[in-house]
Amino acid sequence: HDDFHGSDGPIPVRRHPRETWLPLQSAFHAACVAEGFPQDPDMNSPEATGVGQFPLNYVDGVRVSTSIGHLESCRHRLNLTIKGDVLVHRVLFDGKRATGIEAESGGETFVVExxxxxxxxxxxASPQLLMLSGVGPGSNLDRVGISSVHNLEGVGLNLKNHPSLSLRFQPKAGYSLPPDSPRNQVALRFAAAGSTTRNDIQVQPLTSGPKGREADEIRVGCRLELPESAGELTLASADPMVQPKLDYQSLVQTQDRERMREAVRTCVRIFGHQGFQGIIEERISPSETDLASDTSLDAWLDRNIGVAGHTCGTCKMGPASDPAAVVDQYCRVHGLEGLRVIDASVMPEITRANTNATTIMIAERVADFIRNGDK
Structure with missing residues (x-):
């Protein structure tokens, strides 16, 4: 135990020991070292960079969620009711004070105060719920016919995620990726040339197939960890069952596009190393034509870019003087009483890592505020 590593918290952290690495993972590690990247035995260290074991919150193949790690020991409490299969329609207000929610379950609509x-x-869903409740940009609410309770222009702005894509390789005949293989064992983190931030690129070879069947391709995930680009979430309908519109604006900023180009070219170079000769038959995508110029690579990026499962930022934390801010430092919604937002939507910037641990930290911190009556 030290300032950066716990030993008794509700969420376990595990790493695959080196002797358990699959051939693709071992070859990737060796190729990264041969390319001059440092070995990184602990990615949770503040100074960590390079290639090494990827920390995971898995035990016996099961990801330990907050439902397992935090809630399991609390479910019996008499002051706690957990109800599933509930769709919340909106937050209810008396003037500027939140008083409850309107929800639906099993065809029945009811109110919880x-x-x-x-x-x-x-x-x-949190910014969607705010807007469905009349809290958000007036123009968006008007467009879908929702009466405004409180005009808050920042709701849905600052939509962030990690722009991500996969390089695809054809494995050698006889090389299999069984569906029960570990998906992630080793990762590389490095800074793109000219970047002002450390570890803004993450690369991971994926060594498992789709659920229930073997993979017919080797995929290598490539992710931009600190994008400059930000998008917007807007309502498509006043119906809570209708998914809102998400426009991530991925790679709109020139710096983001330049860094992703470098990330792809670095991956191509790494996977050309001799250690993959018994594993990889050929690279499927990007092709040599795709890699021929910045213009052709940009076209490939536009066809293949997606995002990770790390959406955040849409109810940004900040001072009331910031027109894009939605909540204060205690996660209370600006201009309203009795209403907080506590999840990844409050992050002003996306983390240079998966968002899971940070989201848990936000919840634990604000839970302490509430329990101690600080605010």
Whole structure:
């Protein structure tokens, strides 16, 4: 145990020992070292960079969620009710004070009242719920016919995620990727040339197939960890069952595009190393034509770019003087009473890592505020 590593928290952290690495993972590690990247035995160290074991919150193949790690020991409490299969329609207000929520379950609509209402629906559903409740940009609410309770222009702005894509390789005949293989064992983190931030690129070879069947391709995930680009979430309908519109604006910023180009070319170079000769038959995508110029590579990026499962930022934390801010430092919604948002949507910037641990930290921190009566 030290300042950066716990030993008794609710979420375990595990790494695959080197002797358990699959051939693709071992070859990737060796190729990265041969390319001059440092070996990184602990990616949770503040100074970590390079290639090494990827820390995971898995035990016996099961990801330890907050439902398992935090809630399991609390489910019996008499002051806690957990109800599944519920769709929340909106937050209810008396003037500027939140008083409850309107929800639906099993075809029945009902109201739950409370002294304080907390939205923890995630960076897509929390801003959606605010807007469905009349809290958000007036122009967006007007467009779908929702009466405004409180004009808050920042709701849905600052939509962030990690731009991500996969390089694809044809494995050698007889080389298999069984569906029960570990998906992630080793990762590389490095800074793109000219970048002002460390570890803004992450690369991971994926060594398992789709659920229930073997993979017919080797895929290598490539991710931009600190994008400059930000998008917007807007309502498509006043119906809570209709998914809002998400426009991530991935790679719109020139710096993001330049860094992703370098990430792809670095991956191609790494996977050309001799250690893959018994594993990889050929590279499927990007092709040599795709790699021939920045213009052709940009076209390939545009065809293949997606995002990770790390949506955040849509209810940004910041001072009331910031027109894009939605909540204060205690996660209370600006201009309203009795309403907080506590999830990844409050992050002003996306993390240079998966968002899971940071989201848990936000919840634990604000839970302490509430429990101690600080705010």
């Amino acid at each position: 409370g002294d304080e209402i907390i939205l923890s629906a995630g960076a897509v």
